[in-house]
Amino acid sequence: MQRRHLLLTALVAAPLAGLPLTAGAQAWPTRPIKLVVPFAPGGTTDIVARTVAEKIGASLGQTVVVENKAGGGGIIGADAVAKSAPDGYTLSMATVSTTAANPAINPKIPYNTITDFVPIINIAATPNVIAVHPSFPARNYKDFVAVLKKSPGRYSFASSGTGTIQHLQMELFKSLTGAFVTHIPYRGAGPALNDTVAGQVQMMFDNLPSSLPFIKDNRLIPIVVSAPQRLAVLPDVPTFKEVGLEPVNRMAYYGLLAPKGTPQAVVDKIHAATKAALEDADVRKRIEATGSLIVGNTPEQFAAQIKAEFEVYKKVVVQQKLALD
Structure with missing residues (x-):
């Protein structure tokens, strides 16, 4: 009899035990x-x-x-x-x-x-974009790569931090082109972008939304973008795929x-x-x-x-x- 009573108690309690979770999920958020x-x-x-x-x-x-x-x-x-x-x-x-x-x-x-x-x-x-400060001696992709190869280590690029997509995609770009640029990591895209716009760093591999206002104001010069095709907002800027770097086109x-x-x-x-x-x-x-x-x-x-x-x-x-x- 005691065993049967315990079993009935368990059966009754089981659905009740689930009620707080269900009710909580239904009430969320409070x-x-x-x-x-x-x-x-x-x-x-x-x-x-x-x-x-x-x-x-x-x-x-x-x-x-x-x-x-x-x-x-x-x-x-x-x-x-x-x-x-x-x-x-x-x-x-x-x-x-x-x-x-x-x-x-x-x-x-x-x-x-x-x-x-x-x-x-x-x-x-x-999309992502490589953009340079207006003082950089190049305005298009071909000249950009030529400048970097001519002066390895002279220029630096900013990223939102070590190990971020901006860092790894730029490192992949470097390995595929044979160019050498020094990495300057920041605590986010905002501070990295501020220093690039100010000319303290010569270039940045950035997500387009944060760089675009400065590109429109001619405070940054876009060089190449990662996108499925050329962007309506940057019709004259080639994609990485166009310049032969499809692995970077992400x-x-x-x-x-x-x-x-x-x-x-x-x-x-x-x-x-x-x-x-x-x-x-x-x-x-x-x-x-x-x-x-x-x-x-x-x-x-x-x-x-x-x-x-x-x-x-x-x-x-x-x-x-x-x-x-």
Whole structure:
């Protein structure tokens, strides 16, 4: 009789034990959500995050607060999110740097890019550009390469940090062309861009959205872009594929990640809110005006994209024998 009583008690308690989780997922969110940008303000990651944050918050009924947490080429901010409670209240802006390039080159990275996050959505794909300060003695790709080869080590390039996509793509460019340029890493694209515009560094491999305003003002000169085809905003600038460097012709991505263990119901809500934000005409206009392409894929598609990109950069690191300084 006692055994039967215990069994009945367990059967009754089992569904009740699940109710708080279900109710919690249904009620979520009940407080503001933090969206961590793992780079300093002013870069493309920051631009995309702030463009969608307000609309995502409006759909969810809570404020989405953008927090910049720079350092380590994006590692510090990404790791902070990986170690956060999996409750949907702390999200990360995912970039190629934090999910593929940096993990590929840094064996001591404190998180596993494949297993420590739940991919939610890829918001946008963004072209990259090599741009130089107007004082640089070249205005086109052919002359650019000739100048670098003539004076190896004389010029420097800025990046958003060691191991970022800007760093690895420029290193790949160097290895394929035989040019030598000194790497100057910064704590984000914003500070790197500021010093390039100021002429303290001669060039930068940057995401187009953050550099484009300075290109339009003739404060930076675009040399070559990574994009499927020439861009409407830069019709006279060739792609890396056009100049014979197809391996470098890779676009950046900007998406959302949550810590592993985040309930699927919460992930679905964030995904739906982000999709709604990307359907807003003003948001689309602001993102597309930077030269970026709206993506808005599924969590499964974004997970496959991250894995594929990681494999590409891992291969680059091995083939080009790249290592952290």
